[in-house]
Amino acid sequence: MPLHRQISAYFISKISSGAWPPGMRLIPQRELCRQLGVNRSTVVTALGQLAALGLIEGSRGGGTRVAASSRAGASGPDAAARSTGAAGQLGGNWNDYVEEGIHYPNLPAVQAINRLEYEAGLIRLGTGEPAPGLLPGESMRQVLLELAQNPLPPLSYEEPLGSLILRRAVSQELSKNGIEADPSSILITSGALQGLQLIALGLLPRGSTVLLEKPSYLYSIHAFQSAGVKFSGLPMDKDGLLPDQLAAAAIRSKAAMLYTIPSFHNPTGILMDAGRRDALMDIAGGLGLPILEDGAYQDLWLDDRPPNPLKARDREGRVLHLGTLSKAASPGLRIGWIVGPEPVVRRLADIKMQTDYGASSLSQLAAARWLEGGYHEQHLVLLRGKLRQRRDFMLQLLDIHFAGLASWNIPAGGFYIWLSLNGTLSLRRLFKAALQAGVLLNTGDLYDRSDSRHLRLSFAYASEDEMDHGIAALANIINNQMT
Amino acid sequence: MPLHRQISAYFISKISSGAWPPGMRLIPQRELCRQLGVNRSTVVTALGQLAALGLIEGSRGGGTRVAASSRAGASGPDAAARSTGAAGQLGGNWNDYVEEGIHYPNLPAVQAINRLEYEAGLIRLGTGEPAPGLLPGESMRQVLLELAQNPLPPLSYEEPLGSLILRRAVSQELSKNGIEADPSSILITSGALQGLQLIALGLLPRGSTVLLEKPSYLYSIHAFQSAGVKFSGLPMDKDGLLPDQLAAAAIRSKAAMLYTIPSFHNPTGILMDAGRRDALMDIAGGLGLPILEDGAYQDLWLDDRPPNPLKARDREGRVLHLGTLSKAASPGLRIGWIVGPEPVVRRLADIKMQTDYGASSLSQLAAARWLEGGYHEQHLVLLRGKLRQRRDFMLQLLDIHFAGLASWNIPAGGFYIWLSLNGTLSLRRLFKAALQAGVLLNTGDLYDRSDSRHLRLSFAYASEDEMDHGIAALANIINNQMT
The missing domain is CATH 3.90.1150.10 (Aspartate Aminotransferase, domain 1)
Structure with missing residues (x-):
């Protein structure tokens, strides 16, 4: 079959199965050529055949779409019902919904x-x-072998807070950075990113303001904005956030919390020094300002061990601390944790149960073996x-x-x-x-x-x-x- | 140390570390006795000591709370700043936020x-x-051994739609039920529950109405309600949803979609017959009503093979189909999938990337081996x-x-x-x-x-x-x- 016929046959199968629904915008010709590795004239011929069949059509905004009438029956009485919006005031099928929904798309x-x-x-x-x-391929294979030797592989759900074995191992790990947290103060999440999502959905009312470093990783994701939370950025110098600016901004914006990455900040790499950490805790204490500390890079020091996390200085339940295995051991395990007051982690655990019913048990047990077995420390x-x-x-x-x-x-x-x-x-x-x-x-x-x-x-x-x-x-x- | 002293020491450590923050409600005395396996008088003695220390206090609504002034310094100028709400108009620490947030708690x-x-x-x-x-402990151990022999264990992130190997295996599996779906029409989720969450956040505008069977599993979770979506319940008989009622309700409520569990409905166990399935697709087509089909129990037939899913009857991209490994193979793997038109699954994949950056790679690869190796079919x-x-x-x-x-x-x-x-x-x-x-x-x-x-x-x-x-x-x- 000539190339252009192969292409049009592929398009026809996508359109007739509903995988490409009426109104779907096709990717631009140039991009199509790049992806298929064919020249422009082949693509033009194929698209011409499809247009002749009435399966695709030019769209108002330029470009090409799957024809609105590409489906059998779409021009019959069904179409009339659809256009008057009898039931679906939003249209005829799922494709009409891709611009809807309360969660923002990624940038x-x-x-x-x-x-x-x-x-x-x-x-x-x-x-x-x-x-x-x-990534530690060889030692993770060792961990998988150990799991396979377990008479009962981890196939069932874990508790709402996550596997107790893993929480014990995380508690042990946190103590190395001066954080004392019982397993009952730790929630296992599917990566630290999910921790952010749970906090945005579970703790902050709509219209709250979050203070954060500017620039910040948090600007690049939409967890908080989709929950109706606003951002107010704070300046840094080479030693991190400026505590004086923090106090003024918190009062001015009636901030609900501060999000900070004190160790090896994303994206600037800045390390907040110990004096700043103490000053920040004092100011937040005086203001009654909760802190969300992102500790993703804490253990990845290259020159000297950094000062202990803010959570290690917290005796009031003021700090929620996020940690993860993604940056050092394995992004693919999708294992992170939130450390905080028990009522707070229980509230977040309840939302997590509603969101995905807990992180993968297999990942949780692999992570526990990884930490307990000393592999993490070595790695x-x-x-x-x-x-x-x-x-x-x-x-x-x-x-x-x-x-x-x-x-x-x-x-x-x-x-x-x-x-x-x-x-x-x-x-x-x-x-x-x-x-x-x-x-x-x-x-x-x-x-x-x-x-x-x-x-x-x-x-x-x-x-x-x-x-x-x-x-x-x-x-x-x-x-x-x-x- | 006498029992009551052990108990009060435990409480003191929780309160002084901030794990139990000021204002936290303690569990009732009776429940405490049950959990600790001690008698009431021991608990009463311990609580008396804590009250004498000013660490706990009776709360307005009855019961006992951690004292508001349990923290050193809390009665100083900090407390004043806090009560005037200088910055945190919501209070002093995370504990004040557990009633906030846009996501509903579980029932x-x-x-x-x-x-x-x-x-x-x-x-x-x-x-x-x-x-x-x-659960298939023995064959899952075999799967783990195979993964451990892989020279590169799955430690990195997978693509936004999920591992291509797993999507191919799922595509193969779906074809056994008459569903033809390319890997590009399949999104891997952390269980089918996450699929519901993504659809609620990503596709439905606030104030939409979802039609569903009454009773329904969906009433027991809050994914949709937290996104501001309303429910309108439809009656069933022994063969499932009544199509006539569907049409009337859809028009009356201007419904945005129908959620249905046609095979072995949760909680009623009802199986929708083939005639009903056809009628339902016809009516939804006429109304322009998108359908969300929950196929969690499809393969768990005990007498005869059920009619093919609604998705197998769909040529318009009208049906989003949810599937899962949780009900047959392993709840703990947390692997499910959404099948639908490509633009829709891409939108959902984008939100998934923002939510947890994809399902566990280890679980995905284990699931792929499980399906590909024929273990699933046998099991x-x-x-x-x-x-x-x-x-x-x-x-x-x-x-x-x-x-x-x-x-x-x-x-x-x-x-x-x-x-x-x-x-x-x-x-x-x-x-x-x-x-x-x-x-x-x-x-x-x-x-x-x-x-x-x-x-x-x-x-x-x-x-x-x-x-x-x-x-x-x-x-x-x-x-x-x-x-």
Whole structure:
């Protein structure tokens, strides 16, 4: 069968099965050519055949859609009922609903990144996860073998707070950072991201204001905004949040809580020093301001051990502390935790039960073995060494390619270097040009909507070869675009 | 140390660490005695010591709370700032927020059930999951061994739609029920419950109306109500939903969608026949009414194979179909799926990425091996045999103990017998009396708020001995309570 016929047959099967419903916008011709690896004329021929069959049509906003009348019967009495909106005032099928719903979509750039991360061959200079080679494949196989030897594999549901075995192991782990928490103060979540989602849905009333560092990772996700919560950003210096500014902003905005990443902040890599941590706790205590502490990067120090988390300084139940195995051991396990006062974690556990009935038991038991067996401790030592090497390598590359173009911090831990360009440019245009050159970026506007001169670089994901090539290509593009 | 001193020391450690924050309500004395296995006077002595220390105090609504001034410094200037609500107009710490948040709490009875299910020794006559002995421990160990032999264990994130290997396996599985769906039309979720949550958040605008069978499982969870969606219940007969009533109700309520469990309905066990399924699809087509089909029990037929799902009859993208591994293979894997038009599953995948960044990779790969390796197919055959035996046993017990007290259906599949009492009683009182006798119940009001004469019995969880004892005890209590 000629190529264009194969393409039109594929389209026909999608449309006739309802997988591509009436009104669905088709991907642009250029993108189609790229994905199918065929030339434009082949695609044009195929689309012409489909249009002749009345299956697709030009859409008002430009582009091509599946024809509204593509379904048999759609022009009969059914269609009349539909257009008068007899029952479905919202339309005829699920496709009409994709713009509805109370949860915001991801930012278009985040959607693009989520999709593009699964395309082979791109150099991912901003990805906030450890490269597959940094993950502990061999010792996790050992953990799976141990689980397989268990006479009863973990196939049933776990308790609302999560597996007691895992909570005990997490409690043990937290004590190494000075946090004393019984298993009854710990809720296991499907990654720290779910922790944020549960807090947004379960603890904050609509219209509340959350204080946070600006820029912040939290701007790049929609958990809080979808729950009707507003953000108010606070400035930082090289030692973290400015406590004086915090007090003024909290009073002015009647803030409901402070979200902070004190250790190796995402995206700036900033480490809050011990004095700031104490000052912050004092001020929050005086104001009666609850704190949500994101400890995702706490254990990924590269130079010196960071000061203990805010939660270790808390005797009032003021701090909810988030932790995760995603950044060090395995993103795919989807295991995180929330530590806080018992009534609060019970409320969040109740919502979690309604949301997904608990995290995977298999993941929970694997995580428990991982922590209990001492694998985590061992792996952290190795990982820190490898991350240190990657950081230093990326810093060298920046010295070579970005001197005079930008400035940057030297992060003492975590994954990120926050690149400040010496001039402004269109970050959207930069993203596109980099993608064209095979480089996937996390631009600063993801973390602060008004930003036009920062990039979050990650030394955790790309290989040294890729960094070498990618940073050079990036400098080249920026040189051309920056005014 | 005497017992009462141990108890007061434990309370002091909880209060001083902030795990029990100021204002937290303590569990009632009677419950405390039960949990600690001590007598009332010991508890009274301990609480007296704590009150003398100013750490606890009587609360307005009765009962005892952690004292508002239990924290050092709380009576100083901080407390003043707090009570004038300088910043936190909502109060001083996270504990003040447990009544806030937009997500509804579970029904009190559901919260109690979720908690009590982890107490040993209770006979669970209503639990909607397979007994541990019905789960495929041996073959799942085989699956774990296979995963452990994989040179690269699944430690990274999967694609937004979920692992392609698993989606291919699910696509294959769906084809056995007449559903043709490419992997691109399938979204992997953390159990079918998360599928409901994503649809509620992602597709339905606030104020929409959802039609559903009455009673329905969906009344017992709050995914839709928390998203501001209203319910309108439809009557059933022994063959399922009444299509004529559907049309009238859809027009009257301007319904946004229909939620239905056509095969072995939860909680009634009703199987919708093929004629009804066709009629329902016709009517929904005429009305332009989208359908959400919950197929959780589809494969758990005990007598004859049921008619194909609604999704198998759909060529318009009208039906979203939910499936799960929780009811047959493993609740703890937390693996389910949504099948629907591509733009719809992409929208839901985007919200899933924001919610928990995907289901556990370990669970996804285990599920893929489970399906691909033919384990699932084999296990279903065994499971059906065991469930059939359990169903028949429970029906015998009902004949013995409930003749004259109630009537019931003979379910052709699934887990449930819907017991209709011959008179009414207080279901709340029944729940308590049964609990006192060691029997945990799922009462009809969970599935229809106005119900006062039904119980959902499950033959999937309790052992034959437990059923024997539990059903007799239940009949006895009902005999005493029913008017």
